[in-house]
Amino acid sequence: MSLSGGPLRVLPLGGLGEIGKNMTVVEYEDRIVLVDVGLRFPTAEMMGIDLVLPDFAYLRGRVSDIEAIVVTHGHEDHLGCLPFLLRELGVDDAPPVYGGPLTMAMARSKLDEHKLARDVHVEDVKDGEIIECGPFDVELIHMxxxxxxxxxxxxxxxxxxILVTGDYKFDQTPVDGRPADVSRLAELGREGLLLLCGDSTNGDRPGFAPSEKVAGPNLRDVFSRCKGRIVVTSFASNIHRVQQVVDAAAALDRKIVLVGRSMRKNTNIGRTLGHIELPEGIVIGPREMSDYPDHRLVVISTGSQGEPLSALRRMAHRDHPQVELHSGDTVVFSATPIPGNERAVNETIDRLYHIGCDVITTKDAPIHASGHGYQEEIKLMLNLTRPRYLMPVHGDHKRIRLHAEMAEALGIAAEDIFRGDNGLPLEIDSDGARFGERQRSGMFFVDGIELGDPTESAMRDRRALSADGIMFVVATVSADEGNTVADHEIVLRGVPIAAEEGAFLAEVREAIEDSLDRAADDDVHAVELIEKILHDDLAEFVYKRLRRRPMILPVVVEV
Ligand SMILES: [Zn+2]
Ligand SMILES: [Zn+2]
Incomplete structure (x- = not known):
């Protein structure tokens, strides 16, 4: 579907009324620039779902209209669905992808994992450089x-x-010494900004966000009181936080062990691009840990959000091949849970106490600083850029409203403030701005069932079940070896199988065996983690084989 030329259209496909999956279509005369291509992590009630993507229906069949994909930064809620989007739209005519050097290094690594790197042009953009994208001149401004x-x-x-702020805070003392380019923002304001799409995340917090730099001395203070081994968990992408953990460890003569794939990967990328400095010899491999007493070690781990297969979660389940936690260890959460992850984080913390670890969270010490500006910073952005129109983005409806109220208090007329919604395009022409006709938006579940509007989920669940069915798998494994001891039970209900059922079931059995082997090779023994691996592998197998996405419910029984 192609809408006729006409107004400048700004259509958020995600990120409004929710936390995550930020993606905005900016369109003029049928030419499109996509700003951000994010995903969302599932909440507990989305059982068996791995990732939540924005619904791309609006873009289907329009890949040749997309001039470029521009990514504000490397967080999953802005970059994570890039490979899925490109796969869905087709890579033959894939648009180029632009962003800062670290963002693009992360994009390349994602595309590489999905074997798409060869097909897509990914280009680093310097601040101030102008990229021509059809009717748009696009510029990145450092934040x-x-x-x-x-x-x-x-x-x-x-x-x-149009200015899309991306996620930002006005950190006056950033760890890398590069504050936001305030003068360029002010210049845009003086030139006359038509529309601001601004981050609303911390619209409910008064004052200014603390600088990232405050975390460093506090981490050092916490570390200095720990007698045994320290395990710190934070977002792997928070490279400046990792730097501060490294600095605190170095000051106390402790060695660093990096655990978790994304922690090692991001630290490597960050090091290559000069965002992190590791003192010579400070990083040791997990196997060398036994060469040092506990009080000489800091483990930096993934898993601050209680993610099911993360290193910390596995440690908490006593199921990590390299790090075995014991009493005397202190686990430091240098991050706060993203809304929706609280339960998984609390469960992880409780398991750590059960093992006998001490746990320090941001409630105990100021060892975390939010990456999003508070109210005074949102006002500063408004005052610097003085937009004609405002559309608050990146926040739930409450924070979007708070952002709008702040703008009104600063003198922006209420009718020039647009409290939007996913799928609701803002259309601007010489006569003014208004919301246009609502477009399809919603969620797309990876490994699960395609959904539209979440409020209709029960009905759509049933529809999806009736289309693709359900597959139960009961795998029986030996508790010691993790290998199969009995035939797996497979029950299909309503799964349309083109092939002969017996042959298909034999293939499923093989897939189960492969998956269990893989879990055993990776030294995964906790039942719920094996179930997760089985779920993912079987979902992939069934999709490849049948092009269907039945609901898959694996149960692992240990005997
Ligand atoms: Zn974000
Ligand atoms: Zn972010």
Missing amino acids: THSIPDASAVALKSELGT
Whole structure:
């Protein structure tokens, strides 16, 4: 479907009324620039779902209209669905992807994992450089956030300039010494900004966000009181936080062990691009840990959000091949749970206490600083850029409303403030701005069932079940070896199988065996983790084989 030329259209496909999956279509004369292509992590009630993507229906069949994909920073809620989107739209005519060097290194690594790197042009953009994208001149403006290389995006067209802030705070003392480019923001304001799409995340917090730099001395203070081994968990992408953990460890003569794939990967990328400095010899491999007494070690681990297969979660389940926790260890959470993850984090913390560890969270010491500006910073952004129109983004409806109220208090007329919604395009022409016709938006579940509007989920669940069915798998394994001791039970209900059922079931059995082997090779023994691996592998297998996404419910029984 192609809408006729006409107004400048700004259509959020995600990120409004929710936390996550930020994606905005900016369109003029049928030419599109996508700003951010994020995903969302599932909440507990989305059982068996791995990832939540925005619904791309609006873009289907329009890949040749997309001039570029511009990514503000490397967080999953802005970059994570890039490979899925490109796979869905087709890579033959894939648009180029632009962003800061770290963001693009992360994009390349994602595309590489999905074997798409060869097909897509990914280009680093320097601040101040102008990229021509059809009717838009696009420019990145340096901002501070909880990952290096975060940018706002200015899109200039003949109707005026749109600024999408991306995630930001105005950190006056950033760890890398590069504050936000306030003068360029002010310049955009003086030139006359048509529309601001601004981050609303901390619209409910008065004052200014503390600088990232405050975490460092507090971490050192906490570390100095620990007698045994320290395990710190934070977002792997928060490279400046990892730097501060490293600095605190170095000051106390402790060695560093990096655990978890994304922690090692991001630290490597960050080191290559000069965002992190590791003193010579401070990093040791997990196997060398036994060469040092506990009080000489700091483990930096993934899992601050209680993610099911993360290193920390596995340690908490006594199921990590390299790190076995014991009493005397202190686990430091240098992150707060994203809304929706609290339960998984609390469960992880409780298991750590059960093992006998001490646990320090942000409630005990100021060892975390939010990457999003508080109210005074949101006001500062408004005052610097003085937009004609405002659309608050990146927040639930409450924070979007608070952002709107702040703007009104600063003198922006209520009718120029647009409290939007996913799927609701803001249309601007020479006569003014207004919401246009609602477009399809919603969620797309990876490994699960395609859904539209979550409020209709029960009905759509049933529809999906009736289309693709359900597959139960009961795998019986030996508790010691993890290998199969009995035939797996497979029950299919309503799964349309083109092939002969017996042959298909034999293939499923093989897939189960492969999956269990893989779990055993990776030294995974906790039942719920094996179930997760089985779920993922079987979902992939069934989709490849049948092009169907039945609900898959694996149960692992240990005997
Ligand atoms: Zn974000
Ligand atoms: Zn972010």
